[in-house]
Amino acid sequence: MKCEVIAVGTELLLGQIVDTNSSYIGERLALAGIDSHVQVKVGDNPERLRQILDQALDRSDAVILCGGLGPTQDDITRQAVADVMGVELETRPELVDRISAMFSRRGRDMPASNLSQAQVPVGGQAIPVQPGTAPGLCCPVGADQVIYAVPGVPWEMREMIDGFVVPDLRRRGEVTEVIASRVLRTWGHSESGLAEILAEEIVRLDGSGEATIAFLASGIEGLKVRITAKGADQNSVEAVLEQQENRVRVLLKPEIVFGIDDETMESVVLDLCRSQGLKLGLAESLTGGLIGQRLTAVPGASDVFAGSIVAYSDAVKSSLLGLGPDVSAISEQGAIAMVQGAVQALGVDCAAAVTGVAGPSPAGGHQPGTVFMATHLDDETETLMVEWPFDRQRTREFTNITVLNELRKRLLARV
Amino acid sequence: MKCEVIAVGTELLLGQIVDTNSSYIGERLALAGIDSHVQVKVGDNPERLRQILDQALDRSDAVILCGGLGPTQDDITRQAVADVMGVELETRPELVDRISAMFSRRGRDMPASNLSQAQVPVGGQAIPVQPGTAPGLCCPVGADQVIYAVPGVPWEMREMIDGFVVPDLRRRGEVTEVIASRVLRTWGHSESGLAEILAEEIVRLDGSGEATIAFLASGIEGLKVRITAKGADQNSVEAVLEQQENRVRVLLKPEIVFGIDDETMESVVLDLCRSQGLKLGLAESLTGGLIGQRLTAVPGASDVFAGSIVAYSDAVKSSLLGLGPDVSAISEQGAIAMVQGAVQALGVDCAAAVTGVAGPSPAGGHQPGTVFMATHLDDETETLMVEWPFDRQRTREFTNITVLNELRKRLLARV
Numbered sequence: 001m002k003c004e005v006i007a008v009g010t011e012l013l014l015g016q017i018v019d020t021n022s023s024y025i026g027e028r029l030a031l032a033g034i035d036s037h038v039q040v041k042v043g044d045n046p047e048r049l050r051q052i053l054d055q056a057l058d059r060s061d062a063v064i065l066c067g068g069l070g071p072t073q074d075d076i077t078r079q080a081v082a083d084v085m086g087v088e089l090e091t092r093p094e095l096v097d098r099i100s101a102m103f104s105r106r107g108r109d110m111p112a113s114n115l116s117q118a119q120v121p122v123g124g125q126a127i128p129v130q131p132g133t134a135p136g137l138c139c140p141v142g143a144d145q146v147i148y149a150v151p152g153v154p155w156e157m158r159e160m161i162d163g164f165v166v167p168d169l170r171r172r173g174e175v176t177e178v179i180a181s182r183v184l185r186t187w188g189h190s191e192s193g194l195a196e197i198l199a200e201e202i203v204r205l206d207g208s209g210e211a212t213i214a215f216l217a218s219g220i221e222g223l224k225v226r227i228t229a230k231g232a233d234q235n236s237v238e239a240v241l242e243q244q245e246n247r248v249r250v251l252l253k254p255e256i257v258f259g260i261d262d263e264t265m266e267s268v269v270l271d272l273c274r275s276q277g278l279k280l281g282l283a284e285s286l287t288g289g290l291i292g293q294r295l296t297a298v299p300g301a302s303d304v305f306a307g308s309i310v311a312y313s314d315a316v317k318s319s320l321l322g323l324g325p326d327v328s329a330i331s332e333q334g335a336i337a338m339v340q341g342a343v344q345a346l347g348v349d350c351a352a353a354v355t356g357v358a359g360p361s362p363a364g365g366h367q368p369g370t371v372f373m374a375t376h377l378d379d380e381t382e383t384l385m386v387e388w389p390f391d392r393q394r395t396r397e398f399t400n401i402t403v404l405n406e407l408r409k410r411l412l413a414r415v
Numbered sequence: 416m417k418c419e420v421i422a423v424g425t426e427l428l429l430g431q432i433v434d435t436n437s438s439y440i441g442e443r444l445a446l447a448g449i450d451s452h453v454q455v456k457v458g459d460n461p462e463r464l465r466q467i468l469d470q471a472l473d474r475s476d477a478v479i480l481c482g483g484l485g486p487t488q489d490d491i492t493r494q495a496v497a498d499v500m501g502v503e504l505e506t507r508p509e510l511v512d513r514i515s516a517m518f519s520r521r522g523r524d525m526p527a528s529n530l531s532q533a534q535v536p537v538g539g540q541a542i543p544v545q546p547g548t549a550p551g552l553c554c555p556v557g558a559d560q561v562i563y564a565v566p567g568v569p570w571e572m573r574e575m576i577d578g579f580v581v582p583d584l585r586r587r588g589e590v591t592e593v594i595a596s597r598v599l600r601t602w603g604h605s606e607s608g609l610a611e612i613l614a615e616e617i618v619r620l621d622g623s624g625e626a627t628i629a630f631l632a633s634g635i636e637g638l639k640v641r642i643t644a645k646g647a648d649q650n651s652v653e654a655v656l657e658q659q660e661n662r663v664r665v666l667l668k669p670e671i672v673f674g675i676d677d678e679t680m681e682s683v684v685l686d687l688c689r690s691q692g693l694k695l696g697l698a699e700s701l702t703g704g705l706i707g708q709r710l711t712a713v714p715g716a717s718d719v720f721a722g723s724i725v726a727y728s729d730a731v732k733s734s735l736l737g738l739g740p741d742v743s744a745i746s747e748q749g750a751i752a753m754v755q756g757a758v759q760a761l762g763v764d765c766a767a768a769v770t771g772v773a774g775p776s777p778a779g780g781h782q783p784g785t786v787f788m789a790t791h792l793d794d795e796t797e798t799l800m801v802e803w804p805f806d807r808q809r810t811r812e813f814t815n816i817t818v819l820n821e822l823r824k825r826l827l828a829r830v
Binding site for chain 2: 019214216293297302307347392
């Protein structure tokens with residue numbers, strides 16, 4: 001079963017919007033065992049869309065069109081599908097009812113232009129999953145091909161793809177194979193470093209066909225190790241992933257693997273503090289609030305995280321964190337004073353502190369990228385100094401994940 | 416002059432990486448007056464790339480290939496270009512020298528595999544701009560078509576596109592027309608609200624052909640109003656933009672327009688404080704450090720921004736910001752106490768404070784999205800209460816830009 005994706009919208013070609021929808025659909029298709037070899041972006045031009053659609057149907061069994069289902073003249077997708085099928089559009093009364101009901105639930109009358117959204121090519125069907133006002137389309141082409149059309153609004157698109165399109169494609173293609181993947185989130189080794197540690201395992205897997213391992217450097221989210229497996233059913237695939245995860249974990253050690261799938265460094269540190277009954281605080285200089293922001297992006301952070309003293313100026317480092325006049329703000333001693341000051345000022349059990357030069361200019365006699373970090377736990381302060389070769393943003397981001405990882409390792413050693 | 420973009424890489428189809436390169440190239444082409452009607456993503460498969468490339472050359476005068484120029488077997492772009500041209504690849508000694516010199520500057524020997532990067536199709540040339548180890552390609556096809564190949568590494572791609580590909584395309588296409596745009600950054604009106612205010616002006620422009628106006632909602636970056644103009648040369652286009660910017664500014668008023676082009680709400684607030692000799696501080700609850708992080712993402716923030724007290728727990732709101740036991744942490748009074756506490760604790764001239772419920776659960780008797788904000792300047796505290804209909808992340812982001820905009824308006828009124 002081969003399926004292509006065509007994203008429709010001039011704004012995509014002009015670079016005003018990045019096409020993340022196709023990436024999402026590509027990932028879902030891959031995990032569903034459906035091949036997707038080509039993805040195209042095309043503007044709001046009926047003739048060109050028609051040509052691109054014909055070319056896609058020459059190569060593939062199915063096409064997913066994304067976007068162009070709105071109520072305006074720019075929305076050309078419905079007509080293009082009807083043209084390729086060689087049929088007319090017809091208004092479906094049940095869709096008129098559904099769309100006008102959506103408007104009336106919001107206390108508004110349906111504008112006349114929205115009537116066009118109730119049109120479906122003769123012989124096609126509206127996708128039964130319809131989260132917004134735009135119905136999707138599922139239309140046969142000839143005996144054995146199919147075109148789907150879904151809206152460009154990301155959440156509407158996702159519900160239709162997962163709730164209807166992907167299952168329908170699997171049914172049509174009689175794809176019973178299950179593909180699943182698991183991501184081990186790591187920090188502390190480069191991609192080539194991880195590849196070296198896992199080299200023998202990757203060679204073993206290459207021959208076995210059991211699973212594959214891929215690396216994906218993801219900045220502040222760490223370096224992801226993705227294990228992917230195929231099998232006859234969900235249970236057997238889960239068993240392979242489980243087994244493979246364990247093999248990789250043994251090789252990489254807990255120091256490197258901080259989480260799995262949707263876990264983040266922040267959620268893991270919060271969970272460790274929570275399970276150990278510890279309150280967490282921060283003192284941030286060069287990160288300016290980044291670490292606190294990331295920790296509090298996790299719902300429920302409030303039962304662990306007390307707060308952060310963002311001491312950007314030396315005056316605040318001194319008044320709120322008690323940095324003495326003889327201690328340099330950018331130094332190991334500075335980081336130690338900051339983390340201990342944060343524990344005291346915030347009344348917490350453990351804390352992390354960072355100070356350094358984010359760049360682009362040097363400061364305090366240090367080059368950009370020079371960072372001092374400290375963690376405090378069980379009355380002991382530990383430090384780490386790093387010289388990042390990065391720009392301002394990456395220096396701050398890598399500092400964030402590194403200092404939290406230091407704290408994570410100490411919390412882990414405590415259990 | 417028509418030019419298509421083909422992004423090469425299986426990881427793009429699998430959704431492991433979002434293709435932002437094509438968006439960048441699309442924007443640059445549009446601003447250079449070069450039509451780009453189709454963009455394609457294709458995997459690391461030589462046959463399919465060849466087919467896609469042929470189809471693109473059937474439609475367009477030029478094709479930009481992005482990615483697949485690395486040193487491994489997956490890197491199929493060079494060979495595909497040679498195949499389409501009907502020629503062999505040849506090793507260019509000057510490229511071997513250039514690549515090995517890059518390695519030796521980093522104190523490393525050039526791996527043998529990188530030799531493949533010195534290969535160029537017979538009759539083609541390496542792009543003279545070469546920021547990384549991968550040379551780009553500029554190859555004629557027949558008498559009047561051209562294929563460019565640039566690396567997928569974003570910064571290398573950008574330097575080659577701006578430094579060579581776009582000027583070369585304009586030269587070949589004899590495009591002398593200049594297109595430029597200016598973005599007014601706004602906050603405080605919805606897209607339809609702005610469209611209403613600018614309705615007459617948009618109608619006037621539609622007829623005149625002088626310029627176009629487009630809106631782009633950009634979340635925490637505000638709502639962008641993009642003015643685009645074409646003309647015979649840079650000076651005349653700049654003059655139209657200048658004039659049009661003034662017309663739009665008069666209609667929208669300074670309350671709505673906070674900046675231009677790359678200015679952000681944060682950089683504008685910092686600039687206003689700097690020019691007025693004011694030190695700035697924050698007290699953040701639901702944003703957890705977001706506002707401080709955004710302010711300090713601006714290089715040079717340190718001469719204005721003193722710090723932020725991220726008071727996530729009620730205990731810290733009380734101990735560091737002096738919130739009394741009779742004041743609710745999530746209330747107008749709470750925001751007032753926080754902003755005044757921040758001014759005192761941080762020793763600053765002006766401050767902003769936010770407290771509220773980011774969600775997903777209600778808190779303190781308030782629904783998610785309930786936010787109280789306060790600003791303090793010249794011994795006066797002002798407040799604002801909002802009930803956002805958003806999720807956790809958007810609630811925090813919209814709070815960030817809204818409270819800074821309140822402070823901006825007050826700073827502006829002071830001049």
